[in-house]
Amino acid sequence: MGRAAGAWWAEAVSDYRDRDRDSDRGGTGDAAGTAAAGEYAALLERVGRDRHALGLVLTGSRAREGTATARSDYDVYLVAEDGAEHGPLAAERRRDGLLDVVLLPLTEFRAHALPGSGTEWNRYAFTRAEVVKDTADGLIAELVAAKGRLTQAEAAESAPELLDAFLNSVYRCLKSDRDGRSLAARLDGADTVPYFLGYAFALDGRVRPYNKYLEWELRHHPLDRAEWAPDRLLPLLGEVLSERGPRAVRRLFREVEPYARARGHGPVLDGWGDDLELMRGSESGSGDADGNGNGNG
Incomplete structure (x- = not known):
């Protein structure tokens, strides 16, 4: 279930830090895992305070229990109000060893990975993905669920x-x-x-x-x-x-x-x-x- 308004990110950050400690313990990439968790936590806090950020979806190995390693980054889809992708939220786009953040306006996110979008190859990214931030009416979770299974x-x-x-x-x-x-x-x-x-x-x-x-x-x-x-x-x-x-x-x-x-x-x-x-x-x-x-x- 996604979280909407409020300081939801405090709970989310705590959850992911606990999860990272369990997955990284004893690995050779502990420092990288800790750094990634810190960057992700900071992202959650920034997004949590931005009313133009409608949703945040975590996918990749960090969303699938038991598949993450100490070297795993955080794969994130950040959904913005239409037009807001050109504002301050544009700075959240990144792709490196710690975070992979794809920023999409709501209209584009609606069609992304669905038939006819040209990005059908990306559909499994939303199967068992975790909606971390959602709108009050649960729209982001609804869209993610539609992408994650075939009708x-x-x-x-x-x-x-x-x-x-x-x-x-x-x-x-x-x-x-x-x-x-x-x-x-x-x-x-x-x-x-x-x-x-x-x-x-x-x-x-x-x-x-x-x-x-x-x-x-x-x-x-x-x-x-x-x-x-x-x-x-x-x-x-x-x-x-x-x-x-x-x-x-x-x-x-x-x-x-x-x-x-x-x-x-x-x-x-x-x-x-x-x-x-x-x-x-x-x-x-x-x-x-x-x-x-x-x-x-």
Whole structure:
């Protein structure tokens, strides 16, 4: 819950200093962590006194418990009244080893990271972000929540597109492997990973996490499918990126196909026609049932 008017920053500063002491203790970056906490505390106090600062959102590792290190900076979105971003608040913009402060006017913040904004790549920043300062009516928290999850309509639109892109990369990977193009196969295999993850998370109405937070997200907020539990899925994704990539890609496809059909995406799969046989591994000359092709053909 965000905090609105009043000396809310005193409580916030105390919370973060306690948190920093716990995360920094015993690390080699204690001094850097302490300096970052001090800079962040000073920012909170300044923002708390500025009526033109509508909201402050903490994201990055400092907002995700257990991911911060002694060297972690504070990633902050500072939301200003429209027009106020050109006033004194402009001095709060910075990016260094202690603070990364992005200042946005309210109108721009409303659209930021949402479809059509051009900054869709930044959407996960708001998943599980912490609203530290908010307006009296909770507007900033409402906007952050909308960025942090897919709407039902967004998930319904994006999931089939992500599945189709995943299938395209699977096909290209396995075709290149069959034809002896090992480098192309590995590159195409790597391309399957972001599309697979985007699809898997979209089915849960969730934004695909940045790679840095993938393991944390899977362990703290598992996907709704036992086969994609972190201790099983993460090694499989690692194998996709290895020399055994094509075999792992085929395994991944075989896990996706029945689930995709159960979720109503059979037409996307069937649109690939006979190429599904190559993906499944039943095409003559494409390798054994586990996808161990001989690179010829």
